[in-house]
Amino acid sequence: MKAPALRVYTIAYLVFLYAPIVLLPLFAFNDSKVIAFPLQGFTTSWFQIMWADQNLWNAIKNSAVISTSVAVFSTLLGLFAARASTRFKFPAKGAALGLIMLPLVLPEMIVAMSMLVVLLALGVPLSIFTIILGHVLLCTPFAVAILTSAFQSLDQSLEEAALDLGETPLSTFWLIILPLVMPGIISSLLICFTISLDEFIMAYFLGGNEPVLSTYIFGQFRFPQRVPAIMALGTILVCLSITLLAIAEYFRRRGIAKAGGKDTGGFL
Amino acid sequence: MSTKDAMIEFRDVHKYYGDYHALRGITGTIRPGEFFSLLGPSGCGKTTLLRTIAGFEGISSGAVLVDGRDMAGVPANKRPTNMVFQSYAIFPHLSVEQNVGFGLRKDPRPAAEKAKAVDEALEMVGLKGYGKRAAHALSGGQRQRVALARALILKPKVLLLDEPLSALDKKMREQMQMELIKLQRQVGITFILVTHDQEEALVMSDRIAVMFEGEIAQLADPETLYRRPNSRKVADFIGTMNFLPARVTGEAGDTVEVEAAGFGRFGVAASQVMGGKTSEGATVGFRPETLTILFDGSAPSDRETMATIEEVVYFGDMTYYDVRIDGTQTAVRISMRNVFGRPVLDIGARARVGWSPGALVLFR
Numbered sequence: 001m002k003a004p005a006l007r008v009y010t011i012a013y014l015v016f017l018y019a020p021i022v023l024l025p026l027f028a029f030n031d032s033k034v035i036a037f038p039l040q041g042f043t044t045s046w047f048q049i050m051w052a053d054q055n056l057w058n059a060i061k062n063s064a065v066i067s068t069s070v071a072v073f074s075t076l077l078g079l080f081a082a083r084a085s086t087r088f089k090f091p092a093k094g095a096a097l098g099l100i101m102l103p104l105v106l107p108e109m110i111v112a113m114s115m116l117v118v119l120l121a122l123g124v125p126l127s128i129f130t131i132i133l134g135h136v137l138l139c140t141p142f143a144v145a146i147l148t149s150a151f152q153s154l155d156q157s158l159e160e161a162a163l164d165l166g167e168t169p170l171s172t173f174w175l176i177i178l179p180l181v182m183p184g185i186i187s188s189l190l191i192c193f194t195i196s197l198d199e200f201i202m203a204y205f206l207g208g209n210e211p212v213l214s215t216y217i218f219g220q221f222r223f224p225q226r227v228p229a230i231m232a233l234g235t236i237l238v239c240l241s242i243t244l245l246a247i248a249e250y251f252r253r254r255g256i257a258k259a260g261g262k263d264t265g266g267f268l
Numbered sequence: 269m270s271t272k273d274a275m276i277e278f279r280d281v282h283k284y285y286g287d288y289h290a291l292r293g294i295t296g297t298i299r300p301g302e303f304f305s306l307l308g309p310s311g312c313g314k315t316t317l318l319r320t321i322a323g324f325e326g327i328s329s330g331a332v333l334v335d336g337r338d339m340a341g342v343p344a345n346k347r348p349t350n351m352v353f354q355s356y357a358i359f360p361h362l363s364v365e366q367n368v369g370f371g372l373r374k375d376p377r378p379a380a381e382k383a384k385a386v387d388e389a390l391e392m393v394g395l396k397g398y399g400k401r402a403a404h405a406l407s408g409g410q411r412q413r414v415a416l417a418r419a420l421i422l423k424p425k426v427l428l429l430d431e432p433l434s435a436l437d438k439k440m441r442e443q444m445q446m447e448l449i450k451l452q453r454q455v456g457i458t459f460i461l462v463t464h465d466q467e468e469a470l471v472m473s474d475r476i477a478v479m480f481e482g483e484i485a486q487l488a489d490p491e492t493l494y495r496r497p498n499s500r501k502v503a504d505f506i507g508t509m510n511f512l513p514a515r516v517t518g519e520a521g522d523t524v525e526v527e528a529a530g531f532g533r534f535g536v537a538a539s540q541v542m543g544g545k546t547s548e549g550a551t552v553g554f555r556p557e558t559l560t561i562l563f564d565g566s567a568p569s570d571r572e573t574m575a576t577i578e579e580v581v582y583f584g585d586m587t588y589y590d591v592r593i594d595g596t597q598t599a600v601r602i603s604m605r606n607v608f609g610r611p612v613l614d615i616g617a618r619a620r621v622g623w624s625p626g627a628l629v630l631f632r
Contacts, residue, residue, distance in 0.1 A: 160324055161357035163344040165371035165422065181359050 021238060028231040035227055036088040046232040059216035063197055066128055066212060070135040070196040075188045077136070078143025079181075085144075097144075104141045111137065112205040119206065126208030134202035135189070139192040146252065147190065150184025183251040190248035194241050213237070274333070275300040275426060275458045276321060281330035283316060283482075284327060290316050291327070292482040298426075298475075300335075303452050305461045305469040309481035317479070318428050321460065323347045335425050350419035351428040354435070356411040358403045358418075364390070365399035367414055373424045375604070389417040392451070409440050416448075429461045433468065445471055466506045470494065478502050494555075498542045500631050503553050509629075510559075510600035512593075514552045516632065526630060528552050530573055530593035534565060534625045543632040551631045556603040558627035561589065562620040563610060569622025577617045587612050593621060621629045 028047070032040035050056060084090070085097055103111060115134055116126075124130060154177065162172040200214040207215060217233065220226045274296035283291035291313050298304045306314035319325035320332050323344035332339045334348060350371070359367050369386045377385075388397055393413040398406075406414065412432060419427055429448075433441045449472055452459045462467050469476050470490045477487040486498045497503035500511065514528035523535040531552070560569060578599045579590035587606055589598040602621065606612070611620060 021464055121316075155357060157353040157355050157357040158359060160322075160344070161351070161353060161359070161418075162370070164322060164349075164351045165418065166345050166374060168345060176359060 024231055024238060025235040027228060028235045030228070032227050033228060034263070035231070046228045050229040050232045053229070055211065056216060059211040059213050062128055063211055063213040066131050066135060066203075067193045067196040069132050070139055071193040072188045073132070073136045074139035074143040074192040075185060077140050078147045078188055079185065081140075081144045082147035082151045085148055086154075087156070100142045100144055103137050108138070108201045112201045115202075116205045126206055126210075128207075128210050130206040130208070131203050131210070131212065134200055134206045135196040138199065138202065139195050142191055142195060143188040147181065147184050149252070150181040150187075154180055183254050187248040187252040190244045190251075194244045194248075198237065198241070212266040273299055274509070275298070275302070275335055275338075276304075277333040278458070279331040279333070281317070281332060283313075283320065283321065283325065284328045290482050291320070294330070294482075294484060295548075296477060296484055296487050298458060300458055301448065301456050303459045303461070303472055303474045305463055305473040306479060307466060307469040307476050307505075310464055312479040313482040314464075314479050315430055318351075318430055318462045319462060321347075321426065322349055322351050322428050345606070346399045348425040350422055350424040350426075351430065352412075352415045352432045353418050354431045356415040356432075358406070358411050358414055360404040362403055363399065364395065364401045364403055364406070364414055367403050367415045368399075370418060370423055370564055380568075385421055386417075389421040392420070392454075394416045394447070408435055412436065412444065416451070420451075420457070422458060426458045426460060429459060431462055431464070433463075434465075438465060441468075448506055449471060470506070478505060480505075483592075496540065496542065496629060497553075500551060500553065503631075508556055508601060509553045510556065511551045511553050511631075512596055512598070512600065514550045514630065516550050516630075522622045524630060526550070526552065530575075530596040531571070531623065534571070536625055536628060536630045539630065540626070540628060541630045553629045554600075554623070554627055556588065556601045559600070559602045560622040561602060561604055561613070562622045569624065570571065571623050571625070573621050573623065575619050575621045577613050577615055577619055580613065580615055582612060589613065589619075591619065591621065610623075 025034050026039070029042055029044065030039045031045075032045040077098050081097070081100055112134060115130075115137075119130055121128065158176055158180070159172055162176045163169070167175060169254065198214055200218065203212045203215050204218070209218070217230055274297035276331050278294045278296050281291050281294040282289070294313075294317060306317060308314045309405075316325055321334065321339075323339065323342060323346075339347060339392065359370065362370070365383075365386050368389050369382060372382045372385065375382060386399065387396070390399055393416050395410065395413050395417065398410070399412075403411070404416065415432070417611070432448075433444050436444060445468060446459075447460070457539040461469070461472060471491075473490060474495055475487065475489050478485045478493065480501060486493060486502045488496075493502065494504055497506060497509070503509040503511075508536045510530055512530065514526050514531075516524060517527050517533065518525040522538045522540065524541050525533065526536055536552075560566070562569060573593055575591040575593040577589055578593050581590075585606060587604050589602045589604065591602055593598045604610070
């Protein structure tokens with residue numbers, strides 16, 4: 001990079017992007033109730049306070065149930081859609097896939113509100129289950145994108161070869177296709193889990209009285225003295241997210257290499 | 269033909285993809301133990317035809333019989349055929365021996381016997397000791413051999429090969445051609461090879477079906493295809509053939525009287541006459557090696573004509589001359605072996621050209 005102006009711009013941009021996240025652990029270990037410089041000294045008491053909060057554990061339990069269910073359902077739906085889109089031709093295929101991918105670009109607020117209206121009209125009580133419904137809608141496009149890439153790098157004659165060697169379509173799927181797309185499945189599970197874990201709007205609109213992590217954190221900001229404990233929680237969540245995404249990307253890349261394909265994009 | 273003489277029988281096979289007529293009435297038989305090739309340009313339907321035998325492609329009408337049994341409704345995994353794919357389709361997550369032994373999964377034999385069968389199959393294709401290697405770490409030629417071993421271990425009645433050598437470099441390809449011929453003789457299984465390479469088909473096959481646009485244009489042994497192609501199209505596709513306009517002047521017994529510019533009047537044996545009965549627009553065809561440039565001291569030919577050298581292509585062991593025979597409009601190609609002491613002629617030189625009516629084919 002020869003232009004110094006571009007270099008300065010790039011650095012400034014990255015600082016702007018990541019400085020707030022770096023501040024998170026800084027204040028999480030700062031021995032003061034006020035989020036301000038100068039730092040007052042090192043403490044781990046905010047983590048202890050956070051750890052002792054029963055409401056937080058309740059939210060974590062809900063979030064774990066939701067995110068796990070969402071990861072499984074979205075990946076399962078994504079599996080069907082990716083298989084259909086890479087292997088078969090059928091009428092209105094483009095339109096069907098377009099509609100599946102649409103929630104990626106729709107304003108989430110609008111989707112959440114319309115879902116709320118429909119659910120209330122149908123008399124469905126708001127609960128963890130309704131949050132799962134909303135999150136599956138949001139996560140399925142990601143699952144489809146990841147799994148389509150996994151299926152596309154799969155040579156179709158592998159399937160024919162297995163049939164030719166005496167396997168049924170079902171055992172072929174089990175013995176050949178599943179092992180080869182497994183890295184994509186793991187990657188999809190982890191990414192859907194991560195997205196669902198920190199999603200706020202759907203959880204806020206469709207959750208009724210059930211707290212999840214994101215709505216819990218939002219609620220805690222009303223009490224200034226609780227903010228440092230939130231910083232501690234945030235620090236843990238950031239680390240967890242980065243770890244999960246890194247694992248997901250590792251599996252996605254390994255999957256493509258295993259099937260002998262070329263890397264064509266991805267999230268990291 | 270009784271079913272005993274036919275390993276594969278096509279009965280008026282048609283295949284449509286929507287409006288596209290991919291196979292247009294294929295009829296023919298492939299004999300047991302034969303090395304058979306489906307040869308044609310891309311898009312002629314040869315791969316589609318192969319895939320109808322394997323069961324990967326349904327047919328719109330007609331019948332495909334394998335060893336006397338109609339294959340209608342029989343899925344690919346229940347057919348007595350195995351296939352070597354163009355991409356080899358080696359399972360990348362399995363080892364070499366797992367790949368080769370894949371088809372034995374439902375075999376009731378004890379594991380030790382199966383392992384022995386895998387070792388034997390690997391030895392047969394020259395990959396002894398490669399069993400533990402990861403499949404994705406193999407070279408193209410090695411993958412090819414694994415694919416062969418994986419298909420042959422099941423002792424199929426028919427082995428189907430879909431352009432198996434097209435991804436290899438020239439030297440490797442020629443080596444594999446010889447190995448495949450030997451392997452076929454050794455196992456005695458019917459091999460059906462799909463290829464667009466006419467040289468490969470000539471070298472390897474007992475018989476060849478030349479296909480154009482979903483139809484078999486000619487089905488014959490390599491020598492007949494080369495010496496007596498039944499149409500200009502087949503003649504053009506297999507090797508090089510020169511064409512010159514001619515006129516049929518009469519027929520006497522088993523001989524057709526022909527007059528061609530540069531060659532004069534001569535008779536062609538009925539066995540060398542292809543096509544219908546029309547006398548309009550006839551063509552004589554001849555291979556480059558059936559004409560001879562008569563150097564000083566070479567044996568006299570039964571017929572001679574004069575020609576001018578227009579182009580010289582030197583190949584080391586051979587020289588190709590494009591010559592224009594006096595009285596004709598287009599140049600024809602003559603190939604001459606560069607035997608010791610024989611000069612290479614220059615462009616513009618005059619030459620005596622010897623020919624023989626017996627080496628000509630007349631297309632009517």
